[in-house]
Amino acid sequence: MFTPSYHDGVIKDLIDDVSVDDFNVDVGGQVEIIGWLYQYYNTEPKDRAFKKKKYSESDIPAVTQLFTPDWIVKYMVENSLGRYWINVLQAKGNKSSEADVAKQFNWKYFMPSAEQQSEEYINIQSNSKLQNTKPEDLTLIDPAMGSGHVLVYSFEVLMDIYESEGYSKREAATNILEKNLYGLDIDTRAFQLSYFALMMKGRQYNRRILNNDLKLNVYDIPELSEDSVDSFISHLPSNVEPTFSNLLKHYENGNEYGSLIKFDNVIDWEVVNPEVNNTSENQQMTFDDVDSIKNTGQLQDAINVSKLLTSKFTIGITNPPYMGSGKMDQVLSKYVKKYFKEGKADLFGAFMQRMAQLVEENGYYAMVTQHSWMFLSSFEDLRKELKNNALINMAHLGTRAFEEIGGEVVQSTAFVYQNTKVTNYVGTYERLIDFPSQQKKETAFLEAVNNPKSKYLYRTNQANFEKIPGMPIAYWASDELLNLYGSTETVEDVADVKKGSFTGDNSRFLRLWPEVSFSKVKFNCEDVTESIKSHKKWFPYNKGGSFRKWYGNHDYLINWFNDAAELKNFPKFGLRNPQYIFQEGLTWSSLSSGNPSFRYSENGFVFDSKGPMIFSKNLPYLLSLLNSVISTYILNILSPTLDYNPTAIRKIPYLFNRQFEKVIFKLSTDNILISKNDYNSNEWSWDFLRLPLLIHIADENLSLPNKILVELTNCAKIVAIYSQWREI
Structure with a gap:
């Protein structure tokens, strides 16, 4: 006790x-x-x-x-x-x-x-x-x-x-x-x-x-061993064996299939019931007569469950x-x-x-x-x-x-x-x-x-x-x-919306950009040929990120040396849409707990499955549409889960207004520039030059520590100061 x-x-x-x-x-x-x-x-x-x-x-x-x-x-x-x-x-x-x-x-x-x-x-x-x-x-x-x-x-x-x-x-x-x-x-x-x-x-x-x-x-719902089922069926008259085989074989995985069990053929209960309860002079076997089957009660349960x-x-x-x-x-x-x-x-x-x-x-x-x-x-x-x-x-x-x-x-x-x-x-x-x-x-x-x-x-x-x-x-x-649907085009009619690749091992093939020497990074690459000739190892990588519209979220680099030779030999790597790599487009974070946000992406980026891209001839106009409250409303209908997948983006109605096309184009390009300047004013950006508070102070009036800060920041672009960290 x-x-x-x-x-x-x-x-x-x-x-x-x-x-x-x-x-x-x-x-x-x-x-x-x-x-x-x-x-x-x-x-x-x-x-x-x-x-x-x-x-x-x-x-x-x-x-x-x-x-x-x-x-x-x-x-x-x-x-x-x-x-x-x-x-x-x-x-x-x-x-x-x-x-x-x-x-x-x-x-x-x-x-x-x-x-x-x-x-x-x-x-x-x-x-x-x-x-x-x-x-x-x-x-x-x-x-x-x-x-x-x-x-x-x-x-x-x-x-x-x-x-x-x-x-x-x-x-x-x-x-x-x-x-x-x-x-x-x-x-x-x-x-x-x-x-x-x-x-x-x-x-x-x-x-x-x-x-x-x-x-x-x-x-x-019972689970019957294959041996038990075979033993039971072997004692049955040959004319009823197919019926019982169709009935009982599904219960060999009864604990997996559960109520999903479906029978390939209609069960003839007029055949099953007499064999289950038969006590006639023919002495045909009943469930209780089969000594070789331990759980005869489970066989009866299988019959009852099957009837349901x-x-x-x-x-x-x-x-x-x-x-x-x-x-x-x-x-x-x-x-x-x-x-x-x-x-x-x-x-x-x-x-x-x-x-x-x-x-x-x-x-x-x-x-x-x-x-x-x-x-x-x-x-x-x-x-x-x-x-x-x-x-x-x-x-x-x-x-x-x-x-x-x-x-x-x-x-x-x-x-x-x-x-x-x-x-x-x-x-x-x-x-x-x-x-x-x-x-x-x-x-x-x-x-x-x-x-x-x-x-x-x-x-x-x-x-x-x-x-x-x-x-x-x-x-x-x-x-x-x-x-609106049925009376206008959708995004997929005017643009290619593509899902990106996945590395299979991010810790091996991806780096945050400050971890890498600039001398080994290739920015603004136009195509695969240029990437190979550059002999660079690391390239910008769109991988989604936090909520940010118009421009930014440039956090990662990917090992794409010699057209991703090492990656392509890695069995878990998944290459998608290689013909679009390094092209100018739009990107967004497909996995988000909040509203979607779309950004302009310059030439030179490889893109991830969670940072898909859109390619179109009229990127600024399309970007303004996707960042509008209208698209947010529509996406909350098409994909109100955490995943703003390319399929949902393709189905957004493309509302083209020719009368205001030029105005929308200018506003969109202005927003991209404003967002770009804002992003580059942060030390995290690889295009960061100096703190915004220092921009309006003449260099000769800066204190010595701030002068050093400005010079170091400018030199970082030229002499790859980050190479002092570690060679990658």
Whole structure:
């Protein structure tokens, strides 16, 4: 035995750091405390895994589990399951508005939809299936259930629905667990916690439920060894071997694929079921008869899971795992590319496709994901696929939607789709990105629910997204901008926008310019031939940098000796667009947490992947356009992430005004000159001559120390004073 300490350790943390309400079942504390405990269990494995370049199969549960805030769960459930039931009631003749029905159920996170003019949508909402739907007919799946937060709150909403239809709480609780709720996960501990949470929820309404022979429809997705599968199949009659092979081979990597498992052929359950339960006189083998397979229960689970994954559900809700394609191991990456190629850029993109497949026609699916799929070109094919579904509602959360994730990197969005195509569906969008905390986002959302004229509430025709190149989910784009596309050229029509190279080892091939002797640097190089003839080793390098418009950010030099011979022999080096090297152009910082800033770049620069360049015949005019508030506004629509990539720049409308062309040209060149003089007045510039305060003092009136400073500064350009540091 051990003596617990109340002064430090886990017990103290539970007392001091966890809210009393998290233990209070009446305010939802049961699922809250289970969720936080589960996340606590995963802390150390997650920290270890995050240090890896690629995640192994065993890392996936820890790195992809993130406890969903309670209000986001309620938003997703009420706006999918709740919305479907409101559709049912209205199809049966209920004349109350969506808002009034939601108020009767006390669904305060329900956002009423915009009024629809489409006859197509009106017909969908009044079909005969809805008119005949009973509570027992509703099916809801969470294919990445974690600790069961979504399922537990869905239980509550279903209980509201059953009670409104006259069912007793005891009967409703049993029906909900047996007929309505389904869940899957790859993590055994998550499965156990979900099972426990749901049973306790059922126990809350039916004290005898633990005494019943009740089996929940939640499963730990099994992983079967190849030998076990082969051994099992070898005992089967030859005519059923192909069916079982198609069924079970995916579970050899069950803990990687999870709910993404898709079967190459339709499973004939009339063949599978008799073989699983066969006890006929033929003495054909059942699962329990196979002594060579240790985990026969897992084989039965594989059958049960497969039935779920080949079924259609009324509702799907999940907070899917997040994992960029670069972090996937070879097995998972290959599988995702094969079966979910439109969403392959991230695991959550694959789950978005999977959810649409799991939900029946006219059903709803709700998710909370990173918001990158709304804008990035790597998700463009996914957006094109999703246009066949109606985007009902979106709570655009931005940063700090999850308290445990700080900073500006992870930006989230929660949304609800209906699995039906409506040509001109007008969706509702809550823009919560400017609210700086989870609590303030929740408060703002609730205010928008109660105030249809809220300034951050938008109602937008989904067809508008197709007007902008790349189809970004730009729900806040003005009508003026939407009309602009299609009536004018874009930047890519008048300029070449190019991504630069990457060294693969910056510490080896790059230097800050003061580290290098000027005698070994070649400035203002015109072309490759000149660079080779110069016999110089170091050349200016555009690598982005901090916010600065018009001119500047000349920090780095790159080893480009003999046309980058050493670099080109380095296996990690990536050479892009070599034909544009040393050309005059514009550059910018593609990775930025603030607004974009574009700069003029003289001849002689090599450019980086994070310091791309633009080449055009009319650079000053184009630079003035890109540095305008108009372009900033457009880029915040095309690429509101941290990455102002070349693809987004190419899609900016090119607003050419011939009447003011000369005026704009002069203003732009003046701005470049002003910015250049300002930049060169700083000691960091390699064109620095003297401090600005000394410019207006005659040399003969300078003090001796200042005279020395001026002379040394001037001589630095001639005698390469920096060569005294070290030869490079």
